[in-house]
Amino acid sequence: MKNAFVLAGACAASFTCSVLNAHENHAARADSHAPIGVMADHMHKEGEWMFSYRYMHMAMEGNRDGDRRLSTAETLAAGPGPMGYMVAPLKMDMQMHMFGAMYAPSDKVTLMLMVPYLETEMDHETASGGRFITKTEGLGDIRVAALLPLYDYQGGKMHATMALSLPTGSIEEKDQTPASMGNEVILPYPMQLGSGTYDLRPAITWSKLNQGWSWGAQTTATIRLGGDNDRDYRLGNALDVQSWVAWNLSSAISVSSRLQWQSWQNIEGADPAPSVNPMMVPTADPERRAGRRTDLHLGVNWLSSGGHRLALEYGVPVQQNLNGPQLEVDSTATIGYQYAF
Ligand SMILES: [Cu+2]
DSSP, rough: OOOHHHHHHHHOOOOOHHHHHHHHHHHHHHHGSOOTTTSSOOOOTTTTTEEEEEEEEEEEEEEEEEEEOOOOHHHHHSSSSSSSSSSEEEEEEEEEEEEEEEEEETTEEEEEEEEEEEEEEEEEETTTSSSEEEEEEEEOEEEEEEEEEEETTTEEEEEEEEEEEOOOSOOOOOOOOOTTTTOOOOHHHHOSSOOOSSSEEEEEEEEEEEESSSEEEEEEEEEEEEEOOOSSSSSSOEEEEEEEEESSSSSSSSEEEEEEEEEEEEEEEEOOOOTTHHHHHHGGGGGOOOOOEEEEEEEEEEEESSSSSEEEEEOOOOOOOOEEEEEEEEEEEEEEEEOOO
């Protein structure tokens, strides 16, 4: 407290000092970064670097059509053929290790690189009652971005993000299925690791730091550029709108609540592989991929001295509407570490 008074007194005489003070103020608050599930939420000052690692887990179990839940029998019966589907997905776990770097060559631009590594696992039931699991693992789509300030005044900030997602993730991931006779065959869309297209991801982010609490909002579009990918399809475009509020329990710890709405379109085109057969399993149907979902996330940010941050966030859907049968999301969790210097 005494330090703050000394600083305020010394600063009263100097404009430079008040700018420095404001900057330090921002950096010294746990909630000066958004909840950890939000990407590209903040910019950096000239010369600053930040490295980050996030572990994300998404758990999906059970099928849904529209906002109605389907049993496995109903999912199998929903197939277009007279016999319905031969296979129904039961559950899927997606894990992502996301490595990030940020660097600000000037106050006018922050550059960002994000490198994801994915692990997916899907559990299925066949019409005759058998069970099988498919797994894939590998590098996802690497993202490069530039963050540009639009507004920064008295704790209120706005910036634009121009991000490009590169088709570095494989779209030819294979595994064995009961129908593949011991061979590895191309798996349906949700098990692939990338989009196969260059994707533009423009975003606008707002945030405002108040005494003891803060809020922020971000809207992001995902626009698939060019035509079809090398497997003759293109994932749907998507829109993400979210807003959060954070409260400081101390200068080192903040807790947050975030509401996120996402909407995504169907796939255009289709993978020609015989194993990606829309008559066989709903995950192989390009017309059964779209959906929209609202998630409520609760989070904690912890800021330690020396630029280290640790954060957690856990979310559950409060509304979910899918072009099904499609696996529904049950929960998302993110744990992240950030180091800025
Ligand atoms: Cu950063």
